[in-house]
Amino acid sequence: MNEAELQAWVDGRLPPDRLAAVDRYLADHPAEAACLQAYREQNAALHALFDHLLDDEVPVTLAPPRPEAAPARPSTPAWSIPAWRRMAAMLVVAVGAGLIGGTAGWTLRGAGTDSGGLAAGGATQALAALPRQAAIAHAVYTPEVKHPVEVGADQQQHLVAWLSKRLGKQLRPPQLAKQGYELVGGRLLPGDNGPVAQFMYADASGQRLTMYVSSGQKQNRDTGFRFAQEGNVGVFYWIDGSFGYALSAAVGKKELSQIANAVYEQLQP
Amino acid sequence: MQELHGRLLACLPRLRRYARALTGDSASADDLVQDTVERGWSRIDQLRPDGDLRAWLFGIMHNLHIDQLRRAPPPAVELEDGDLPAAPSTGSLDMRDLERALQQLPSAQREVLLLVALEEMRYEDVAALLDIPLGTVMSRLSRARENLRRLMTGQAPAATLKVVK
Numbered sequence: 001m002n003e004a005e006l007q008a009w010v011d012g013r014l015p016p017d018r019l020a021a022v023d024r025y026l027a028d029h030p031a032e033a034a035c036l037q038a039y040r041e042q043n044a045a046l047h048a049l050f051d052h053l054l055d056d057e058v059p060v061t062l063a064p065p066r067p068e069a070a071p072a073r074p075s076t077p078a079w080s081i082p083a084w085r086r087m088a089a090m091l092v093v094a095v096g097a098g099l100i101g102g103t104a105g106w107t108l109r110g111a112g113t114d115s116g117g118l119a120a121g122g123a124t125q126a127l128a129a130l131p132r133q134a135a136i137a138h139a140v141y142t143p144e145v146k147h148p149v150e151v152g153a154d155q156q157q158h159l160v161a162w163l164s165k166r167l168g169k170q171l172r173p174p175q176l177a178k179q180g181y182e183l184v185g186g187r188l189l190p191g192d193n194g195p196v197a198q199f200m201y202a203d204a205s206g207q208r209l210t211m212y213v214s215s216g217q218k219q220n221r222d223t224g225f226r227f228a229q230e231g232n233v234g235v236f237y238w239i240d241g242s243f244g245y246a247l248s249a250a251v252g253k254k255e256l257s258q259i260a261n262a263v264y265e266q267l268q269p
Numbered sequence: 270m271q272e273l274h275g276r277l278l279a280c281l282p283r284l285r286r287y288a289r290a291l292t293g294d295s296a297s298a299d300d301l302v303q304d305t306v307e308r309g310w311s312r313i314d315q316l317r318p319d320g321d322l323r324a325w326l327f328g329i330m331h332n333l334h335i336d337q338l339r340r341a342p343p344p345a346v347e348l349e350d351g352d353l354p355a356a357p358s359t360g361s362l363d364m365r366d367l368e369r370a371l372q373q374l375p376s377a378q379r380e381v382l383l384l385v386a387l388e389e390m391r392y393e394d395v396a397a398l399l400d401i402p403l404g405t406v407m408s409r410l411s412r413a414r415e416n417l418r419r420l421m422t423g424q425a426p427a428a429t430l431k432v433v434k
Contacts, residue, residue, distance in 0.1 A: 042386065046371075053289055
């Protein structure tokens with residue numbers, strides 16, 4: 001009896017005529033039959049051991065971002081993860097370079113213009129830095145599987161109290177269920193002018209969205225919505241008093257703008 | 270593309286089950302799934318229109334897993350006869366013993382066994398997926414089953430096995 005047929009017997013894949021032949025053979029070879037029966041039990045046991053995983057909810061972090069409804073050009077899909085990764089790499093370089101330049105600039109400003117307020121150029125630069133930093137933070141943390149956030153949404157009270165304390169402002173992470181996004185959690189990040197809070201959301205398909213709240217904005221003026229495109233990540237940002245807000249996601253501008261409006265409305269006291 | 274995205278999402282539970290059985294722990298498994306999905310999604314235009322998405326993703330996972338094993342071989346020691354798990358007294362398969370025994374199989378045998386027994390793939394498809402002859406699939410399958418049986422009943426395995434500490 002050939003080995004392949006015996007294995008096929010174990011898996012129940014023999015055609016009827018061969019099945020009868022193998023059955024006859026096994027009737028005459030009880031030791032071999034016992035082994036094959038044990039193999040069949042292995043099959044069943046493997047299913048018993050692992051099949052429950054099929055019913056587990058798949059972590060949203062494992063899904064690729066949902067493509068936008070508008071047909072993307074196949075050659076350069078706007079939503080492709082490697083593009084995220086490429087951008088993350090580019091941005092990390094940008095952060096590296098920015099740290100050197102940024103620190104020097106910050107020191108100069110601190111030493112020279114503290115009492116006189118920021119030069120107009122400096123303010124513009126600081127404003128432009130907000131979406132870039134938000135996009136960097138978005139690109140760095142959204143692909144994380146194990147540690148996308150420091151504190152999960154299951155500890156929302158603690159999360160909000162903690163980040164509010166560090167930023168010196170009562171924060172309320174917006175509820176975006178209507179827009180299809182659930183809060184995943186948040187983390188604390190360093191910003192140019194002080195601590196930054198990042199709230200992360202995800203929709204059912206795994207598309208992630210981050211809300212970046214930075215303290216210490218010194219423009220002393222509120223702004224309307226502004227939009228910046230950083231690689232694949234679109235960012236809506238605005239300044240409200242001494243706080244800067246930036247909403248980032250690799251989705252279309254229109255969809256992001258609707259979410260940004262919902263966020264803005266909820267942040268109004 | 271939306272449709273393809275949906276089909277890919279539908280493959281995730283099976284990719285996770287297989288990765289978990291293959292690697293033996295859920296954190297490594299999810300890392301492997303994430304890497305697989307990323308690579309697959311980035312090359313999705315290489316999938317033939319009539320191609321089997323699931324088999325294609327399993328192939329990618331196989332290659333990534335092989336790469337991982339090559340890059341970082343786990344510390345392994347030769348299995349001594351005395352280290353073998355004791356025979357289960359009831360004669361029934363104990364799930365924890367099964368899981369441990371599975372991880373003691375050589376990776377190539379474990380892979381074939383899981384693709385056939387758990388994923389219920391056709392032998393020919395497993396050969397194509399792993400890029401090995403059908404005869405090799407059948408011999409690995411046969412050895413995997415016999416080694417697993419011996420490990421479960423406390424007998425010395427037929428082939429040299431490695432136990433991962």
